[in-house]
Amino acid sequence: MTFLSIALQKSGRLSEDSLALLKECGISIPSGGAKLKTRASNFPLEILFLRDDDIPGYVADGVADLGIVGLNVLEEKGQPHQKIKALGFGSCRLSIAVPRGTDYTGLSWLQGKRIATSYPRITAQALEAVGVQADIHEISGSVEIAPGIGLSEAICDIVSSGSTLLANGLVEVDTILSSESWLVAAPQLSAEKAALLDKLRFRIEAVQKAKSHKYILLNAPNEALPHIIAQLPGMKSPTVLPLAQTGWSSLHSVINEEEFWERIEGLKAAGAEGILVVPIEKMIL
Numbered sequence: 001m002t003f004l005s006i007a008l009q010k011s012g013r014l015s016e017d018s019l020a021l022l023k024e025c026g027i028s029i030p031s032g033g034a035k036l037k038t039r040a041s042n043f044p045l046e047i048l049f050l051r052d053d054d055i056p057g058y059v060a061d062g063v064a065d066l067g068i069v070g071l072n073v074l075e076e077k078g079q080p081h082q083k084i085k086a087l088g089f090g091s092c093r094l095s096i097a098v099p100r101g102t103d104y105t106g107l108s109w110l111q112g113k114r115i116a117t118s119y120p121r122i123t124a125q126a127l128e129a130v131g132v133q134a135d136i137h138e139i140s141g142s143v144e145i146a147p148g149i150g151l152s153e154a155i156c157d158i159v160s161s162g163s164t165l166l167a168n169g170l171v172e173v174d175t176i177l178s179s180e181s182w183l184v185a186a187p188q189l190s191a192e193k194a195a196l197l198d199k200l201r202f203r204i205e206a207v208q209k210a211k212s213h214k215y216i217l218l219n220a221p222n223e224a225l226p227h228i229i230a231q232l233p234g235m236k237s238p239t240v241l242p243l244a245q246t247g248w249s250s251l252h253s254v255i256n257e258e259e260f261w262e263r264i265e266g267l268k269a270a271g272a273e274g275i276l277v278v279p280i281e282k283m284i285l
């Protein structure tokens with residue numbers, strides 16, 4: 001029987017969200033302490049637990065058919081892969097930071113300077129693209145201390161809240177990569193594996209769409225319906241059901257989470273009452 005293998009981060013910032021995504025896709029993974037490998041019980045999927053840095057290599061060699069890893073790691077490793085889907089978690093950015101008070105004027109300020117990073121490849125590419133030559137020092141951890149100990153004038157490191165930079169007297173001055181986790185696949189997959197990947201992708205899309213939408217129910221006097229319906233396009237068009245009270249209807253629709261607050265004002269102004277907004281578990285269009 002054909003099955004897919006997927007490489008996930010064993011323990012770190014992406015582990016929990018990666019496993020949660022598979023679970024939301026209805027894939028059950030036995031929880032088991034320090035295992036390196038396990039099989040899903042209800043989907044032909046084998047899970048390999050690895051360090052995130054090793055995932056691009058495993059996927060490039062086809063040892064793992066799929067992987068979930070940050071774009072920062074993928075770009076730094078520069079190994080062949082197919083990008084399947086951005087997953088919306090593990091968001092961060094790779095940024096240049098300099099000591100507070102530095103008169104930074106843009107990437108050209110880095111000309112001839114020393115810059116410490118764990119991302120030498122991405123940093124070199126970003127500088128090369130603007131014709132800047134800097135002395136890139138690769139260090140594997142605690143990059144933020146480099147300027148303080150006199151190792152470099154700047155750093156290029158992953159930032160999310162920015163509190164690590166702040167605590168080290170550094171200021172973020174330029175972002176060279178915006179990153180999030182991606183589902184990636186080996187450069188070549190057999191037709192059988194590609195079909196399984198399509199199944200998985202379909203489930204991920206249903207989960208992602210559900211997360212970005214809400215189910216909305218409201219009551220309105222019938223004369224207000226045309227105005228309300230105009231504001232609630234729904235998947236096709238809203239469902240309208242009569243209420244026991246004559247002259248009133250209940251209207252059901254799906255609304256994009258991002259538009260929710262904007263729409264809600266308009267709906268109330270148009271006469272909507274008793275508005276309920278509920279999460280959607282899966283959404284298949």
Ligand code: PRT
Pocket residue numbers: 009010011012013014050051052053069070071072073090091092157158159160161162163164165179180181
């Ligand atoms: O052991 P393994 O090699 O698997 O894990 P790791 O320690 O290399 O990686 P891990 O778990 O720290 O991060 C995995 C991935 O999460 C990264 O490759 C990024 O894609 C993503 N990610 C998201 C982050 C952050 N946010 C983040 N904040 N990775 C690292 N950080 C670091 C940052 O460099 C800083 O030093 O966390 C620190 C705190 O950040 P601030 O800005 O919130 O202070």
Ligand code: ZN
Pocket residue numbers: 051052053
């Ligand atoms: Zn790592």
